[in-house]
Amino acid sequence: MVNRQFVLASRPVGMPKESDLRMVETPVPALRDGEVLLRALYLSVDPYMRGRMNAAKSYAPSVEIGELMVGGGVARVVESKNLGYEVGDVVNLQMGWQEYAVSNGEGLRKVDPNIAPVSTALGVLGMPGLTAYFGLLEVCGVNAGETVVVSAAAGAVGSVVGQIAKIKGCRAVGIAGGPEKTSYVTEECGFDAALDYKAATDYPAAIKELCPGGVDVYFDNVGGPITDAVLANLNARARIAICGQIAHANDTQPSMGPRMWRHILVARAKVQGFLVFDYAGRYGSALEQLGQWVRSGQIKYHEDIVQGFENMPRALIGLFRGENLGKRIVKI
């Protein structure tokens, strides 16, 4: 049986090209005792993957040239020599960009199809949902009545951030690109307001208009001039979580902007970079809560599904063009 994989062919300079990833075919190895064979149902593309394609030091090791691209997936057990798994079980794991994976069970999480479609294990009930949950509730902390601003608000993380903020009694303001996304954010996800940064010219004034009482919490997925504008509108004791900087993912030289630390000082604000993995010990209870909110309809989600394994590179590249609404996943 043949396994198709994508390996890193070359390190991208700026925006990745499809040719930076190469499809290879390898045989699926025979199972040993204790192992399961998994067939991918859905694979994830996420902005963090761009960082792994660089040689530069980051919080996680780089993918080496010729190595399997990293990433999460939802897969079905198609063969099992592990007593903990039966054929047909659906699991979530870091399986990389490939159609089949062999696992000894380590790092697998069973996905219950009765809670929600199993694809949600890559989105609202997976890493992006957990990132929103811990970033908003633990890194920032929110109090009812506060104003919460989130960038990339129509994305997998941002859309959940605003909805949790609403559940907690906050005013939620999203920033997104284009009317389709801002409508999604306000009309589907129930945010109080949204800024279309593609239509705005004076970002600080636009933020001020949407947040007349100032900004108490900022969940930043983007960086760049949008973040500068939010920082110019901070309230005293504001909290800022830096979750991503997608505006800078493909920078080939440092992005220049106004130095904003005086605003952080004057507001006595707290800024923190965080990774969801720091909260790994508490995923279980967080997923339970997120699952309740999804089932009750208090959290809505949208999946942006790309068909076919062969389209993974272009699915990833599209994230940096802002193509996706909600969580982009590839159906295998």
Next chain:
Amino acid sequence: MVNRQFVLASRPVGMPKESDLRMVETPVPALRDGEVLLRALYLSVDPYMRGRMNAAKSYAPSVEIGELMVGGGVARVVESKNLGYEVGDVVNLQMGWQEYAVSNGEGLRKVDPNIAPVSTALGVLGMPGLTAYFGLLEVCGVNAGETVVVSAAAGAVGSVVGQIAKIKGCRAVGIAGGPEKTSYVTEECGFDAALDYKAATDYPAAIKELCPGGVDVYFDNVGGPITDAVLANLNARARIAICGQIAHANDTQPSMGPRMWRHILVARAKVQGFLVFDYAGRYGSALEQLGQWVRSGQIKYHEDIVQGFENMPRALIGLFRGENLGKRIVKI
């Protein structure tokens, strides 16, 4: 009896001019029951005063045109109708830029001349020392063996930050302008290393050389390119206290620089703007500890004394030129 005062004559644009402050003479009012008459011994000039001269909203109200300039002082009781104070007592208070002040006792702190010279109540045993203490130990938190970098290291706050870091078993690295200051920092204050930013060209490389193990804690008094360089050398879980941004005190337009939030994200760093006033309830125990360190010689300090009340404006302006070594105070 005549009281000389400095009032704000005009709001500075950029670097303050002496003419932005005007000396006026007013009669010293007669005391009412419960009041004391205070004669200034030493008055303080501090970088924060520049912000108060602006109309712009900040953490504290602006000084209005024609109003007495704000500031701390050490004064002697020369007349008392308050049972708590005797003639000859020395006190620390926010008395503003004037030779005499009348107080009902509120906000006065008695200064014990047996602990250290009373002028230290404006420096190492006053607001700057407390700022160093709480900023390093509470905002940042330090562990033995960590590398602590402080900017404006030869200043009133920075010199104490590095010495407390040494007491706590850290490696202390200071950044200051010119060989006199860097020598002071390493030879008098016992820092492990100091960077003369006026002599350096490649700041990030210079920081890397002095902090080969990376930066765990950064106490920022300055901002600007020096701060950018430190942020490029952060270790995982670095903590940054923003205490001041003197490089930007006189900016007339936003200072531009590379956007550094990606570094904060990758390091999972925490950045916090703070004011010492947030710790007002704990000044007593902190001053006791600082006093012990000063008496034991574990904390050294330098006072940069300017003679004469009439020289207060130029004493303040000199801070922004980096004239001072240690705490600048004006002897009345």
